[in-house]
Amino acid sequence: MVDAGAHRAHDDFMDHTTGQKTKNIGILLFDGMEELDAVGPWEVLAAWADQFPEDGWAVQLISRDGEPVRCAKGMVISPMCSIDTAPDLEVLVHPGGDGTLPLMSDQAHLEWLRGQRAKVPLMTSVCTGSLVYAAAGLLEGRPATTWWGALDTLAETDPTIELRTSDRFVDDGDVVTASGVSAGIDMALHLVVRLAGESRAKDVRRYIQYDPQPPV
Amino acid sequence: MVDAGAHRAHDDFMDHTTGQKTKNIGILLFDGMEELDAVGPWEVLAAWADQFPEDGWAVQLISRDGEPVRCAKGMVISPMCSIDTAPDLEVLVHPGGDGTLPLMSDQAHLEWLRGQRAKVPLMTSVCTGSLVYAAAGLLEGRPATTWWGALDTLAETDPTIELRTSDRFVDDGDVVTASGVSAGIDMALHLVVRLAGESRAKDVRRYIQYDPQPPV
Numbered sequence: 001m002v003d004a005g006a007h008r009a010h011d012d013f014m015d016h017t018t019g020q021k022t023k024n025i026g027i028l029l030f031d032g033m034e035e036l037d038a039v040g041p042w043e044v045l046a047a048w049a050d051q052f053p054e055d056g057w058a059v060q061l062i063s064r065d066g067e068p069v070r071c072a073k074g075m076v077i078s079p080m081c082s083i084d085t086a087p088d089l090e091v092l093v094h095p096g097g098d099g100t101l102p103l104m105s106d107q108a109h110l111e112w113l114r115g116q117r118a119k120v121p122l123m124t125s126v127c128t129g130s131l132v133y134a135a136a137g138l139l140e141g142r143p144a145t146t147w148w149g150a151l152d153t154l155a156e157t158d159p160t161i162e163l164r165t166s167d168r169f170v171d172d173g174d175v176v177t178a179s180g181v182s183a184g185i186d187m188a189l190h191l192v193v194r195l196a197g198e199s200r201a202k203d204v205r206r207y208i209q210y211d212p213q214p215p216v
Numbered sequence: 217m218v219d220a221g222a223h224r225a226h227d228d229f230m231d232h233t234t235g236q237k238t239k240n241i242g243i244l245l246f247d248g249m250e251e252l253d254a255v256g257p258w259e260v261l262a263a264w265a266d267q268f269p270e271d272g273w274a275v276q277l278i279s280r281d282g283e284p285v286r287c288a289k290g291m292v293i294s295p296m297c298s299i300d301t302a303p304d305l306e307v308l309v310h311p312g313g314d315g316t317l318p319l320m321s322d323q324a325h326l327e328w329l330r331g332q333r334a335k336v337p338l339m340t341s342v343c344t345g346s347l348v349y350a351a352a353g354l355l356e357g358r359p360a361t362t363w364w365g366a367l368d369t370l371a372e373t374d375p376t377i378e379l380r381t382s383d384r385f386v387d388d389g390d391v392v393t394a395s396g397v398s399a400g401i402d403m404a405l406h407l408v409v410r411l412a413g414e415s416r417a418k419d420v421r422r423y424i425q426y427d428p429q430p431p432v
Contacts, residue, residue, distance in 0.1 A: 036259035036424060039291070043252035043397065046289035061291065068294065073262035075255070075277065076294035078284065127425075148425055168429040180425030181259065185398070190431045201432040208252060209343075209364055209396030212428035213384040215406045216417040 032099020044188035096127025147180030248315020312343025363396030
């Protein structure tokens with residue numbers, strides 16, 4: 001019914017009205033990724049990019065090999081590109097989930113992350129995504145957080161990290177780490193504040209009717 | 217990399233420990249569906265089913281023809297089954313999104329929904345999913361809600377509906393309608409309360425660390 005690879009390919013073009021090149025946010029997809037870790041930020045950021053094209057942003061879903069991934073709870077999501085065909089990114093979002101465990105000792109992945117760190121201005125994570133950043137050495141001496149159930153593992157992975165155990169997300173300038181799963185929604189709204197201002201972030205919040213009322 | 221159709225096929229088996237048959241929740245996927253409308257409830261409900269298998273529930277992602285769908289913001293998600301191969305459901309979740317507009321006049325879809333209504337005990341919707349329920353006549357004379365931007369359309373689609381313009385979700389017994397996009401998360405937690413009790417819903421809330429702190 002759909003051709004997964006064809007849509008939104010890069011948007012890597014010059015806007016001839018403004019003379020500005022589209023800026024890209026990449027969300028990494030991988031097997032065992034927790035679904036909402038990725039789709040929460042996706043909803044916020046893609047709604048922003050889609051509803052306000054004048055801001056000049058696009059969001060890319062990226063898997064290592066460009067093939068679909070099977071998430072932690074069984075949902076299968078198709079990416080738009082691979083790490084080799086992805087455009088240069090202004091922001092990377094690394095979700096968490098059980099699939100981060102193998103990634104923490106996957107030298108090719110950690111090397112790719114260090115390469116991204118060298119050229120992506122803003123590296124962000126959701127949930128146990130920060131464990132992978134820690135394993136890659138990206139959080140050395142920095143304040144950071146993760147899913148509540150993984151705080152000990154984060155501390156063990158890099159004891160130089162200043163654990164922020166009760167923060168919803170931690171903005172350390174060029175690295176932002178969020179706490180568990182649903183925290184990616186709040187972090188993504190914060191990214192919209194940083195990248196486009198508070199008024200725009202309020203627009204996006206209203207669009208997704210984000211007036212949470214947990215019933216328990 | 218993955219075989220989308222093979223995973224979690226139905227779980228339509230007898231648990232020989234408890235003698236109970238697995239109960240199924242179906243989340244409908246369709247082209248133009250708003251991503252978080254489906255993935256918010258999916259995260260809550262699939263995390264519940266996965267973390268607490270003793271409760272005996274499974275969650276099915278269902279598309280009409282069993283093929284992947286392209287969502288409103290461009291994400292491509294694969295279902296587990298088609299409407300013809302799906303197991304009998306205890307709960308149906310109908311997401312919203314721009315893709316509801318063609319569904320509101322799609323007689324085959326509306327007829328399928330009426331057929332589901334006749335046999336599914338609990339019919340639920342997120343966002344503009346309720347517009348489709350209204351078009352199928354399922355909300356006649358009932359209290360209901362929808363995404364804030366579609367309240368007028370809901371009233372026009374069925375003037376007998378008692379609009380609940382400020383409710384996060386409306387529980388009318390065998391029909392539950394949620395407001396826009398992110399409200400599906402709150403509604404899904406409410407469904408866990410109804411189906412497994414408040415304590416279990418708190419477990420799931422904690423698992424997804426749903427302590428929302430919108431930054432704007």
